[in-house]
Amino acid sequence: MTDTSDRGERTLIERYDAASIEPAWQARWTDLGLYRTDLDDQSRPTYYLLTMYDYPSGNLHIGHWYVKTPTDAIGRYHRMRGENVFMPVGFDAFGLPAENAAIKNRVHPREWTMQNIDHMRRQLRTMGAAFDWDAEVVTCDPSYYRWNQWLFLQLLNAGLAYRAKAPVDWCPNDGTLAREQVEGADRRCWRCGAKVEKRDLDQWWLRITKYADELLDFSGIQWPDPIRIMQTNWIGRSEGGEIVFTTAASAHHTGGEDLRVFTTRPDTLFGATFMVLAPEHPVVASLTAPERRAEVEAYVAHARSATEIERLSTEREKTGVALGAEAINPISGERIPIYVADYVLGGYGTGAIMAVPAHDERDFAFATQFDLPIRRVVAEPGTEDAALDEAFVSHAPTDRLVNSGPYSGLPADEGGRAIVAALAEQGAGNAAVTYRIRDWLISRQRYWGTPIPIIHCDQCGPVPVPENELPVLLPDVVDYQGSGENPLARDEAFLRVTCPSCDGPARRETDTMDTFIDSSWYWFRYLSPEKAGGPIDRALVDRWTPVDQYTGGAEHAVMHLLYSRFFTKAMRDIGLVHEDEPFRRLFNQGQILGADGERMSKSRGNVQDPDELIARYGADTIRLFLMFMGPWDQGGPWSASGIGGVYRFLNRVWAIAIDPTGTDRGDQEAGRLPAGQDIGVAEAAIRTAAHRTLRDVTIDYEGFRFNTMVARLMELSNALYRYRGTPAAGGRAWDEGVRLLLLMLAPAAPHITEELWSRRLATAGTGWSSIHLEPWPQVDAGAVIEETREVPVQVNGKIRDKVVVPADVSDADLELAVLAAPKVMAALSGRTPDRVIVAGGCRLVNLVVRG
RNA sequence: GCCGGAGUGGCGGAAUCGGCAGACGCGACGGUCUCAAACACCGUUGAGGGCAACCUCAUCCGGGUUCAAGUCCCGGCUCCGGCACCA
Structure with a gap:
């Protein structure tokens, strides 16, 4: 901190020197x-x-x-x-x-x-x-x-954790790969280039789906709409029905097997012209006709290596293979062919759909591709026979069922309910809800994570580690170099344990937990x-x-x-x-990107290190500049151009606070009040500026609008700076303005404000206390009132003039003033306005004149 | 591809309950200070036209609603975030 005792002896203004101020205050704050x-x-x-x-x-x-x-x-x-x-x-x-x-x-x-x-x-x-x-x-x-482990055991007790198989991306040399570690369209390992395959592993899951409905309820929190929408879509609740189709007997298959499908549109059941199973569906193999086996197996293998993003792309041409088997529609008895196609996902719904090409875009694309029948079963009145060149997916209350046997003619919604009811009666369906969200897979085949506190015993199965044996410590020396196997599985001391339940030989779980x-x-x-x-x-x-x-x-x-x-x-x-x-x-x-517009990362070499900026400008300038750059939720590419302006601003604040009487070389107006102002007017102007700024800055802090907050403080400092060296500088209004400026700036630029504040206290002979413990100042309502206002006047929507009127002007008086304004009269050129529109709160007047 | 967000001067951005487009800052240009430069300070600065008063155009593109649209509606384009093993 700068010693202030010798200030009077200095002839030059002491310059703002962040490098000497900032570390000193940081140390003092820590000490205190x-x-x-x-x-x-x-x-x-x-x-x-x-x-x-x-x-x-x-x-x-x-x-x-x-x-x-x-x-x-x-x-x-x-x-x-x-x-x-x-x-x-x-x-x-x-x-x-x-x-x-x-x-x-x-x-x-x-x-x-x-x-x-x-x-x-x-x-x-x-x-x-x-x-x-x-x-x-x-x-x-x-x-x-250790508490991750403890919490996991509580979740297990509560039935919220369970074990099930899941496919992982697997490299024969490096083991499980993260998605970012699989590169290129041909899916190769980033480290060794080997072809990546899928492998099914037993893994631990948390039952987040149990909370799906509760997670859709945001009523207890104030979160931004986009986040709520994204989470809602991620959870993806769909209401509809499950419908049980039956497999038909064929040369290679006895038939009679249930095939459950989930649909959000049970009303379109009569329009189902084929069925699609996900490649992962368990009955694909048994349903496949012998002559189709080779083709189906190749397709399934290929589909498993595709990413979900690829599979769900609506842009990509639909692919699939017929199984050579048929299913029976439970309501019409119709036999329809069964396909396997990757646009149906194994993990969603039942992993099987009834395809209604007339009323689903993806099914329509598939049917077109494979030349399958498209049968309209829902229509707006009067369009029953209209050709379909795309799927008709909207459903309006006036839509009615057609080609739907006894249900034809019913409104679509009612018909759908009737169909579900009829199916329920014969045990072939029920109303159902399904979600897009899946349970949370927490197992990772990694070393550097929380060991999952489970012991696997041949006799007892997976047994929880007793709570009093927690934590299961991550062993320090372990061969974590990639070799395909779980790193912890190679640590014999870690691996070999006795079963807590039967004392027999057992092995520890070697997966660690997801860092989420x-x-x-x-x-x-x-x-x-x-x-x-x-x-x-x-x-x-x-x-x-x-x-x-x-x-x-x-x-x-x-x-x-x-x-x-x-x-x-x-x-x-x-x-x-x-x-x-x-x-x-x-x-x-938002996110700050590299100067190249890409995400900052070491590998891209576009990381902006703040250290050199701190050395040059100090932390306060960087803080303020980052806030000033733009709206906080936006982010954007990094660029330091403009940081000098913020630095200049702080230097002005410094000059205002430390030397109100000083003037600048090169300013011919220096020391003079602005034209037409006496001290009273000047002081009133300063007070108004300071309190309006306080009013606005408070709102900006509340709304996290830091960019406009800084802009407003710049305006106030510009306003004060104009009076520096004039008779108004150093007076009461000035002093209050400086005080408010420092207090408002303190949260954003803590060091310079603390320094200037401590100097004020020293000058005033008051004992020191931190500016950061000061209360937020109060707006003086009297200081912000305006007496007159300028109202823009439009003629036919174009600004032609402005009139200055009392702030509390009535609409009628405003209209009189407007009609008397010279440029308005010129624009009207003798015509009388057909309409006079006074925008709410007398913000603007628009005169509408025809011809 | 799907979900979410954004697009405004040379640049970052301001103005969103439909009411003066461009606050604040950068850059650029001119000036003051200086032996000079840097710094600092003062001024000008969306584009085009006009001697001027002023006029016209302009908020990604194309339509629409309205007295009035950056803001609302319909259709498109581009960029950013997420898509379940990066965190």
């Missing part, structure tokens, strides 16, 4: 424990502000600053509003990159991760953010992941990161959660944010917490 939250303080309302924790990739880049510094401003603003703010940080420390780095550089994942965390901690401190470092969580620490588990409850742990007797401190959790405000990238819109909601509900049902939702309010900020 200014941002250590007293979680037990009952005197103020709590405000839990959470920003998504980081993966410790090694270096903080400008994207981290973009995420964190506006969040910090929110926290500081709320603190000034009198709330007890809790803003923790931590590290999402398990995951693939550590293991990839380990394989590549022969560093242990733990070492790599912990070094990165150390480095990032130091870098995080340079932001000057008000993080409470006492609350840090590091997920790869056994004190954290870590992030599905970490905000609870922040409240008591050291607690040994359980995952959470119930009293603190009850007082502090749900999190008041969560901020993070929109790339997490669905998965992380949905898993967190699911976990909270599951923990509630287990009796661990009371609430239904994790995050009351959510804000998804």
Whole structure:
């Protein structure tokens, strides 16, 4: 900190020097424990502000600053509003990159991760953010992941975890691959280039589908519409019916087997002209006619290697193969051919559909491709015989069934219900709901994750590790180099155990957990990161959660944010917490891309390191610049052009606060009040500017509109700067203006404002206290009232003139003033307006004249 | 492909309960200061036309609704995020 005692002896203005101010204040704040939250303080309302924790990739880049510094401003603003703010940080420390780095550089994942965390901690401190470092969580620490294991066991007890097979992408050399590790259209391993295959493995799942309906209810939270829509679509609830078709007897098959299909349109049952099974459907093999076997098997094998995105593409030509078997329509008795096609997914609905090409776009495309009949069964009145050149999918209340036997003529909706009822009576169908969302597969065939606390015994099957034996520690020395096998399976000491239930020889589960588990409850742990007797401190959790405000990238819109909601509900049902939702309010900020418009990544070499910017401008300038760039939810490519303007702004603030009487070389008007103003007018203008800014900036902070917040502070500083060196500078209005400017700027630029604030206090001879503990100022309503206003006047929608009228003018008086305005009279050229439209609140007048 | 978002001066962006398009900043141009340059400061700056007062055009493209459209509706294009093992 700068010693202020010798200021009077200086002849030149002391320059703004961020490099000397910022580290000093950061150190002092830490010494004072200014941002250590007293979680037990009952005197103020709590405000839990959470920003998504980081993966410790090694270096903080400008994207981290973009995420964190506006969040910090929110926290500081709320603190000034009198709330007890809790803003923790931590590290999402398990995951693939550590293991990839380990394989590549022969560093242990733990070492790599912990070094990165150390480095990032130091870098995080340079932001000057008000993080409470006492609350840090590091997920790869056994004190954290043991509770992942504990929670898993509770979920297992509650019937929310189970074991089932799932296909994974498999490389013969490197084992399971993540999606991003499978490259190219021919699907090769990124590391060794081998052809990637699918392999079915027994894996652990969490029953998120049980909560599907509850997850569709957002009534308890204030989240942005787009996120709610995406989650709703992701869950994908569909109402309809299940209909049981029967296989027909044929030369190679006895028939009589049930084939259940799910449909959202039971009303179109009479229009089913063929049936499609997913390649994964269990009866595909047994239904296939011998002469079709080779073709069907080849098709199924090929379909399994395609991604879901490819399979569901409506652009791609439909493919499929006839099985050489038929199914019987339960209501019409009609026999229709059965196909296998990859546009039907094994995991959705029943994995089988009745295809109604007349009323489904995908079925229509398939039928056209394979020359199958298309039979209209729903029509708008009068269009019953109209040809179909595309699927007729809309259903209006006036639509009626046609070609539907006894149901023909019924309104489509009613007919659909009647058909379901008839089917139910004969045991061939029922109303049903299905979801797009699948259960959450949490098994990973990796080393660097939370070991799943299960022991496999030949006698007893999978047995949970007893709670008192937790944590199952991740062994330190393990051969995690890729070799196809699970890394933990190669550690004999880890692997070989006795069964907790029968004491016989057994082996540990060698899969680890998805890292989304870590992030599905970490905000609870922040409240008591050291607690040994359980995952959470119930009293603190009850007082502090749900999190008041969560901020993070929109790339997490669905998965992380949905898993967190699911976990909270599951923990509630287990009796661990009371609430239904994790995050009351959510804000998804945008993403900073590299200068090339691509996502910042080391491999692309487009990462912007903030360190050189800090050295040149200081943290406050960067913080402010990131907020000023544009709307926070937008992000965009990084460009430092413009940062100089923000730096100039801070220099002006510095000059205004430290030297009100100074003037600038080169300014011929320096020291003079603006034309036509005396001191009274000038001071009133300053007061109005300051309080209007306060009014607007407050709204901007509340709405996270940081770009306009900074713009408004720039306007205020420009307004004050105009009076610098004039008789109005240093007066009461000026002093209040400076005070408000600093207070409003404090959440966004904490260092320079703290420095200038401490100098003000020193000058005033008051004892020091931090600006960040000041209350948010009050708007003086009297100072913001305007006496007159300028109203634009249009003639036939084009601006022709402006009139200045009293602010409380009546519509009638306004109209008189408008008609007397010279340019309006010229534009009317003697004509009388046919209509006079006064926009609401006298914002604008439009005169409409014909001819 | 499907779901979600965005497209406004040379650039980042402002203005969305339908009411002055371009706040604020960058850049550019002119000037002041300086021996000079840099810094700083003052001014101009959407495009086109006109001596001027002013006029015309302009918010991705094409239609539409309206006294009035960046904003609402219909159709398209481009870019960004997600699509279940990156986090």
